[in-house]
Amino acid sequence: MVDAAANEDQEPQGRDGFLGRRRGLILLALGLSVVALAGGAWLGLAGRDAAATDQAGRPGAKVAADAGHGGAGAAAADEAVSGTLDFKDIVVNVSGSSASGQPTERLMKIRFDMTYADPKKNNSLMEKKKPYLREAILSYLRQLHEADLRGSDGLFLLKAELLKRARAVVGNDAPQEFLIVDLVMQ
Template sequence: MAEDSSIEPVEGEAPVATPAKRKITRKTAILAAVGGVVLLGGGGGAYMMLAGGAPAETEAAAEGHGGGGGEAHAKGGGEEGGEGGAHEPFDVPPIMVNLRSADGAPHFLKVHVMLLPGPKATEESLKAKLPLVLDAYQPFLRELRPEDLAGSAAVFRIKEELLLRTREAVGEGEVAGVLIQDLIQQ
């Protein structure tokens, strides 16, 4: 009888109730692990969002407002390093194309992009190769269907495809990225 009950009699004292032990089931362990991952991921994401770029920006601002040497370093740093971020984005004129549709109804797409110059690029070289870039974009954009533009992943896929076509047209090292300014479907 003592094995079935959670009350254990002790000699000379009144019976004391002991709580029954809870078993940790597989479901409970999985939920605890998922909760821990979510908390760690959320904390890490919040840290990266709030503290990600602030130290580098404040160091650059401190160097720029410092003595005479800091100003010379700030002006010459982008040209000597040849980094893609030091150049201004290159504006590509908006492109308007008709989309391929199964129902035969007219669908149009207007795309306005900017190119982030790479380490080998100059504004003149990008301007000279702009017709090649536009020519590379046209067939891809015309083959898109309205369904291809649905969802948030569509913009990412289009950016990647435009970047690949840009690099094929102008060469490696000329373009570091493609920024989509407008993507309007009508």
């Protein structure tokens, strides 16, 4: 009899202990989500401040240019400092693996533009180097694995590698950025 009464007394305490831990976990999750939201807001505001700086690192110069000339004036100023080189569709085989782990081959079709600095000075150089740029890009794309292209990190890495190779081919830092117009994996 005494043991049964003792067990009844201990059972509700065990439930209260479980509910207390559960409340603690809920409060912990709530606190972590508040910290994550605050961190995201901070990163968003930091990105907006970084966008307001120009290439020379002067804060507010981009904002002042947009405010003084409107949207069209800022676009015309950007066109004057950079040229674009259009690359037609490039199709390459990309190695991959199936769900069962078997090696597969997939086709990738990509089209992109390359922007370069000082078009008055570099336009003829870029046109002369375009076949060599295309060949260097093709040799890089052929060695890719489909896992290399997953997510935004994959695209960022692809653009960085293309830029590195373009600068090596041209021999200077005139190539500024690769703009991916179309990317299809089949």
